[in-house]
Amino acid sequence: MSDRAGDVVPGGTDPTALPDLTHRAYSAHRIAATVTAVFATAGVSWVFITDILLYRLTRDQVLIARVETTKGWLFISLASLLLYAVTFRSSARLDRVRRLTAAAVESIGDGVLLLGRNRTIAYANPAAARLLRCPSKVLVGMDASEFSRRFRVSYPSGALVPPDQYVSQRVYDEGGPLRYKAILHPPGGHDVVISVTAAGVRLQVGEPSTWVVSVMHDITAADRLDRIRDQFFAAAAHSLKTPVAIIKADVQALFPTETPADARVAASVARQCDRIDRMVQNLLVLARAHSQTLELRPSAMELRPLIERISGESTWSHRHDLHTEVTGALPLHADPDRLALAIRNLLYEASRLSPADSRLTLMAHLEGDRIAVGVRYQALPWHDDVGETYGEYDDIGIGRSVAQTIAESHGGSLTSEDSGSERTSWLHLPGDAGAHA
Amino acid sequence: MKPCNDVLVVDDDLDMVEVMELILHDAGYPTRTALNGKQALDAVAQAMPALILLDMLMPVMNGWEFARDFRARYGREVPIVVATAAEHVHSRGDAIDADDVLPKPFEVSDLLRLVARYVPSPQPAPSY
Numbered sequence: 001m002s003d004r005a006g007d008v009v010p011g012g013t014d015p016t017a018l019p020d021l022t023h024r025a026y027s028a029h030r031i032a033a034t035v036t037a038v039f040a041t042a043g044v045s046w047v048f049i050t051d052i053l054l055y056r057l058t059r060d061q062v063l064i065a066r067v068e069t070t071k072g073w074l075f076i077s078l079a080s081l082l083l084y085a086v087t088f089r090s091s092a093r094l095d096r097v098r099r100l101t102a103a104a105v106e107s108i109g110d111g112v113l114l115l116g117r118n119r120t121i122a123y124a125n126p127a128a129a130r131l132l133r134c135p136s137k138v139l140v141g142m143d144a145s146e147f148s149r150r151f152r153v154s155y156p157s158g159a160l161v162p163p164d165q166y167v168s169q170r171v172y173d174e175g176g177p178l179r180y181k182a183i184l185h186p187p188g189g190h191d192v193v194i195s196v197t198a199a200g201v202r203l204q205v206g207e208p209s210t211w212v213v214s215v216m217h218d219i220t221a222a223d224r225l226d227r228i229r230d231q232f233f234a235a236a237a238h239s240l241k242t243p244v245a246i247i248k249a250d251v252q253a254l255f256p257t258e259t260p261a262d263a264r265v266a267a268s269v270a271r272q273c274d275r276i277d278r279m280v281q282n283l284l285v286l287a288r289a290h291s292q293t294l295e296l297r298p299s300a301m302e303l304r305p306l307i308e309r310i311s312g313e314s315t316w317s318h319r320h321d322l323h324t325e326v327t328g329a330l331p332l333h334a335d336p337d338r339l340a341l342a343i344r345n346l347l348y349e350a351s352r353l354s355p356a357d358s359r360l361t362l363m364a365h366l367e368g369d370r371i372a373v374g375v376r377y378q379a380l381p382w383h384d385d386v387g388e389t390y391g392e393y394d395d396i397g398i399g400r401s402v403a404q405t406i407a408e409s410h411g412g413s414l415t416s417e418d419s420g421s422e423r424t425s426w427l428h429l430p431g432d433a434g435a436h437a
Numbered sequence: 438m439k440p441c442n443d444v445l446v447v448d449d450d451l452d453m454v455e456v457m458e459l460i461l462h463d464a465g466y467p468t469r470t471a472l473n474g475k476q477a478l479d480a481v482a483q484a485m486p487a488l489i490l491l492d493m494l495m496p497v498m499n500g501w502e503f504a505r506d507f508r509a510r511y512g513r514e515v516p517i518v519v520a521t522a523a524e525h526v527h528s529r530g531d532a533i534d535a536d537d538v539l540p541k542p543f544e545v546s547d548l549l550r551l552v553a554r555y556v557p558s559p560q561p562a563p564s565y
Contacts, residue, residue: 234524238494241522242450245542249456252545253463277542284524297528313544336527337540 035086039079046075111194111216115168119143122211131194131216133186144169152185156193167198168214176200181219193223226291237284241277248273271315278348279395281341282402289405296335296409300432303330303371306340307364316347319356327365333432334410342406342414343373345399346425350377352396353423366431370412373427379418403427441484443467444552447477447503448492448520453541457490457520457548464549466556474503481507485515487556490539493521493529504533516555 054067105112111128113121124132124139132139132151144163147153153161163169167178177199184192195217200209251266251273288294304326316322343362350360354377363374403425404414412429444466446457454470461468469486471477475498477489489507493500504517516536519529520543530538537551 237524238522241541242453245522246450246452246456248542249453249460249545249548253456253460273542295525297525299527299531335525337525 039082043075043079047071108215110218113139113168113214113216115212115214117210119169119172119212121147128216131192131218132184133189150187154183154185156181156183167196168212171198171200171212172209191220192218193220195219226293229291230288230293233284233287237280240280244273244276244280267314267318271318274313274315275348275395278341278344278399282345282395282398285338285341285402285405286398289402289409294405294409296338298333298335298410300331300333301336303332303364303373306336307343307362307373310340310343310347311362313344316351316360320351320354320358320360322347322360322362325361325363325365330364330366330371331432332371332429334429335406338406339410339429342403342427343375345403346375346427348399349396349425350375353380354378355380367428369431371429371431373429374424376422376424378421379423400425441467442487442556443469443484444556445469445471445477445480445486445489447471447474447489447495447500449473449495450492453492460545460548461552464552466552474498474500474506477503478506481511481515485511487515488552489515489517490520490552491517491535493519493523501533504535508534518551518555 050071054064054071058064105123106125108125109127111131112123112125113128114123116122120141120143121139124136126136129136129139134150142150144166147166148160148163153166155161161182167176167180171178177197179195179197181193181195184194186192196214197217198212198214201211201213202209248270251269254262254266285294307324307326310316311322311324347360347362354360358378361374361376363372363376365372400414407414407427407429410429412427415426415428417424417426444461446454446461446468447470448454448457449472451472454472458468458470469480471480473495477491478498480486481489491500491503498506500519500521507515507517517533518537518539519526519533519535520539520541521529522541523529526538526540529535536555539548539551
């Protein structure tokens, strides 16, 4: 084991012991008052006691004067030693905390930038210098505009992030911590995908940030894996859907010429093709939601034609009596494909969890500035045991989870409402009332 | 170039081409097929179809490239319907300024309804 003499802090403090950084220490005023009080008490006691002893031992004024002078020098010497010891101990503690803090920040694998009150970089740790491929001394003093010119920070969409929109700048005004994903384009190197978290440092609650700590985590490899996974899922989904589409078209082509029994079988095959197709879409959405890469392609749309198209699909009327209740114009800004998947998932759930030949109602209407899409059905008695019966990852559970994800990614919600034996799943979505005005 | 009142099915999957051709033929629509965008351009150069059913992901020349070349040469003379199993079928249709979209898997009735919208049916179509 190497000799770590260089780590020994003057004063003999154990260098391996962590300083208490998590609790509020005694205030500086209190420490200073205690030291001063001890010093004053000791000094007064010293003068008082030694004077009494001296005047009891002798009446010789010359001797008394000499002893008083010696006492004075002795007091100054002891006070100086005490002052030295107190100052040394405090300085050693401060130095130790400073060195430990600096060593901790320098050893962090993520890039750390410390920004001062003037919103420029005051400190950059070695990981930040490596990440940005720029020496720390060049980074120090850099403001957001210069940082933008040098590193061309962009959103994942490719749009440049305006310097005043950096989380390290916004956090001065908005509080924090704030987080976002961005791409750096350092000169002469590959792009770096980073997750940035910025937090303001305040000495008192309610005060503006005097410092900002910005931590840059390199997620380039993870981001690349996400992209590969996305491409894989998209390719796998496409590869699965194509044969399903062919099978479905083939069996439907048999309908007009075959016997009623064959037609029933063909219809069943077509329904199962739709089910596989829906499951493939659900798995794709779920995988992307988990990797936070779910993409919406919203457009201005009217909900009624979508509801009519879905309600016209033979899957829902096979064993149920499907009714639709759509009231008024329902303009919204949404991804039609994702929204259709969410509604189909709720209809599928209703068809699975209600008795055969019972009534399913697909509803849509305005509720204030929101659009409510509901699927009402007569719940089977064992409805509440669905989770235990099928498990969370049955296609019902996955379908509901996907419907919720799609609703929330549109700024909406998914809820359930029970009324006697009837249950209604509600998708609430932000309306777009001005769109068709 | 002589106009032709048929449907051009462009898809790289032979089974898909075959079943679409079968359905359209049974419904009374003359049909031609192409396995990629390049073959489709050759086909329209011989005779202009009444409708193009276009897959997007194809080798040699994909749907985007075909649509760009076709529109550059012939404008909006012939409607294009995007028929794809890919995600975001509506935005893919918008990306090439398609006249309509047909997500796969599709209902045969939807396919015939779409075709009937752009191509006059020569005889009553069977009900699927």
